[in-house]
């Protein structure tokens with residue numbers, strides 16, 4: 077709850093001007109409501125009681141019209157300011173969510189279901205709208221206008237004022253009781269929606285595997301179960317909303333009835349009240365209760381929105397906690413890192429020359445009781461070609477991610493050109509690195525757009541064609557009717573594994589990196605594709621330090637240095653002929669590969 081008010085009050089303090097404007101509009105709106113009732117009562121009094129001529133009330137009618145126009149304009153402005161506040165708050169919240177998704181570390185980004193995150197970023201943020209566009213303006217009105225009406229009523233007839241004062245608290249009391257329940261239900265609804273979205277997206281992405289394993293029916297039942305859960309949560313909120321409306325209407329009708337009865341008694345039986353006063357009060361009372369009633373409905377929407385905002389807040393808090401934990405993890409070795417940092421001050425990244433990399437006793441774990449990686453001290457000279465080898469699950473990809481800066485060491489340091497990279501150098505560092513994974517991500521767009529992503533700058537078609545040529549993509553592009561303009565990725569033409577890697581290489585050719593991280597394909601590619609890839613990689617790595625998670629014997633044999641990993645530890649490093657002689661585990665691996673014919 078404290079975090080909810082934290083996020084809301086953060087938005088509120090950003091919108092102080094709009095809130096002041098809302099308060100002023102509400103105050104003037106209250107005054108126009110009373111003025112309208114006074115003028116109307118006066119006109120009716122003059123025409124029907126005093127039998128005055130129509131021409132004598134023309135000025136009053138003109139004034140009445142002007143007040144009504146002003147009231148309408150104020151009402152419109154109130155809505156406009158509320159909508160403006162909501163739009164600004166949503167923009168801020170959505171950008172905070174996107175920032176947290178973009179800038180948190182890779183493990184925390186991967187944590188949780190993607191569909192759930194999408195529904196929070198889109199639906200939950202949208203739901204926050206009502207808090208600012210409905211709840212806030214209505215609450216502001218409720219804080220001012222009913223008090224003004226109450227003061228006028230007390231001035232006109234104190235008994236009626238007391239009736240209002242006694243009946244009015246039932247409405248906020250009822251709102252609070254209902255609102256508490258609504259907020260919990262709304263949080264439940266968003267948990268259900270996140271689960272539903274997550275299950276649905278998972279099932280869509282894994283549809284082929286599910287069909288092959290005969291699990292499609294089971295997954296269908298899962299989707300049905302989570303969609304029913306979401307339906308039930310939504311229906312229970314609607315049930316509360318309907319009960320809320322019914323109860324509020326009943327309270328309002330009963331209260332107006334009591335006031336009307338009292339006025340009738342004063343006017344007709346005791347004859348202690350003038351018609352003008354009674355009629356004026358009768359005009360003001362429905363306004364009074366209708367405002368409170370609207371506040372009740374807005375309160376319900378506000379609490380629903382608060383449940384959604386709570387979900388957004390939880391997501392932001394989780395990413396904050398993760399990054400704080402990562403910071404604490406890094407500071408566990410604070411003392412020795414401090415010494416290292418004083419020795420290795422920040423480096424300047426030079427785009428033109430290859431960089432050297434050193435790992436100084438790097439330790440890493442994904443979480444407590446999970447896989448642990450430790451490197452000891454290793455150094456890769458500028459321009460060297462390194463092969464990381466080891467059994468599946470030994471930590472090769474994790475090591476590559478640590479070198480790339482996608483994961484932060486739990487302790488120890490990754491040095492670039494013998495210096496620690498500062499936070500501000502991260503983007504300069506990423507401009508130097510190309511990471512070619514086994515399954516490069518293809519964005520929905522044309523081939524040209526997908527290749528030019530690598531450049532990080534405006535590039536000409538000639539440059540893109542050149543990169544495609546160097547990566548061996550030209551044959552494929554020539555076969556396509558729309559060539560470089562063919563749409564690929566989600567919703568477009570599919571690409572084979574080898575084609576995707578060549579596209580990733582074309583991105584790298586445009587970028588001309590000084591560090592290449594390459595996750596060699598484990599699957600067998602045809603001889604031609606294999607040759608094209610090898611030739612392109614060799615060309616690309618001429619002016620770069622290249623670190624490959626290697627599966628091909630020829631990559632391993634040609635490497636300047638091989639890093640052999642086993643169970644998360646770097647067991648040994650050296651050239652092929654050195655390791656073959658002194659490391660039986662390595663010799664066995666090479667033997668298996670030769671027998672398997674992978675070489």
Ligand SMILES: Nc1ncnc2c1ncn2[C@@H]1O[C@H](COP(=O)(O)OP(=O)(O)OP(=O)(O)O)[C@@H](O)[C@H]1O
Pocket residue numbers: 183186442443446447466467468469470471472473474475
């Ligand atoms: N995000 C993660 N959270 C927790 N554990 C993880 C995560 N990613 C990988 N691991 C674990 O870390 C260990 C090393 O994984 P890694 O991907 O680095 O191995 P690898 O040597 O590259 O394997 P392969 O050759 O099969 O790709 C594995 O036991 C894996 O289960």
